[in-house]
Amino acid sequence: MVRTPIIRFDKVSKSYGDLDVLQQLSFDVSHGEKLALIGPSGSGKTTILRILMTLESLDSGSIFIEGEGLWHEENNGQRQVASDAHLRHMRSKIGMVFQLFNLFPHKTVLENVTLAPVLTGAMNASEARVKGLELLDMVGLSDKAEQKPAQLSGGQKQRTAIARALALQPRIMLFDEVTSALDPELVEEVLNVMRKLGEETDMTMLLVTHEMSFARDFADRVMFFDSGKIVESGTPDTLFSNPQHERTQMFLKKVIAAGLRV
């Protein structure tokens, strides 16, 4: 039996004024898949994550999460724009980690993690605390629980942000260039948490990244984007060792020339 894909993009388009960010984009992601999105900046990969997290709307096309419309709902066979209630229902399936962490600076590390489960009614305060400490332990920050984000290093901030996103037990995690703002020596600790997450859970993970060697080791599939379109998609080995398209080859060559790790 073929399972419904956990994410389906069906002819999704999005533009900002004259700029077409996504053009008739269609692809599926299967349950538990680790999908890396790579490509030059402005190619639309971050927009894909932002639309999935409902931070931005789409102009046309449909997105389905486990077969259910993300930005639309069906009422008596009529297609309607998603209501706020529907969007909140869909958001509960998805977690996101941002490039610039976006931690809540007025809350402690533990509160950053427990705030949403408590306020959304998913857990009571003591359950959330237990779960929060468990997650902080998982990302190696048990000893920082009572500190404020300002007292943390960039890598610690990002690990807190991962714990925060996991607290609502999403099925899909989105990672938007989560190591781009970090000092090089702090990158590995964040990637390690993501590896651990990949090994210990069957969570579906989408990552936009410039860490090519990580994408190669970690992802089940890599998609190369340019100008809002998928140029090439395949296993990391195929895409990195034997890219079929000229644009993919040029991009990888440039990345190597820039000294980034491949």
Place this chain on the structure above:
Amino acid sequence: MEWDWAFAFEILPTLGKGIVVTIQATLAGSVLAMVVGLGLAIARRVKNRWIAMPASFFVSFVRGTPLLVQLYFLFYILPDIGILLSPLTAGIVGLGLHYATYTAEVYRAGIDNLPRGQWEAAKAVNLSTRATWQHIIIPQAIPPMIPALANYLVAMFKETPLLAAITVLELMNQARSIANYHYKYVEPMTMVGVFFLLVSIPSVIFLRYLERRFSTVSQ
């Protein structure tokens, strides 16, 4: 012009009553200005035009007309449509609503200064709009705006003599009636000035302290 100490002491209790009213009007007006101002700032940001537009209109309207005219409206004209306010209530409502349009602007700036990432993170962890305001936006936006808010409250305090125009027996009105009765202006008016100075100067010092205290709040 001679200063009459005996007269000054004689009128002190009456002026004292006025001081109490002045302080009442300032405190109640401040609370109103802070609460309504926040409401206006939030209302102007909501997507629903039927809430945002009237709020914007109200702000422009109140800012575009003098406080004295507004006080006259509240006290002398509202009774024509059946709304009767006591002088002090009308005064507090007038001061509070007038300054709410200024504090609304302070709130707006404070809210706009928060990074967009805070809104996005709140959405990503699925907080409701209400929870986002209550737990993420307002607690972060308020501390940096405290000096600016306090500044408007000091300004409001110095505007309270306008309430004399709608028969509120605040400090200025008490002083004026004493002066008119005795034909002696030096003592009551000087004492009014001294009282305002005694409150304003410490307030300014306190404001400087607030500015230092909250400008160093870091992320």
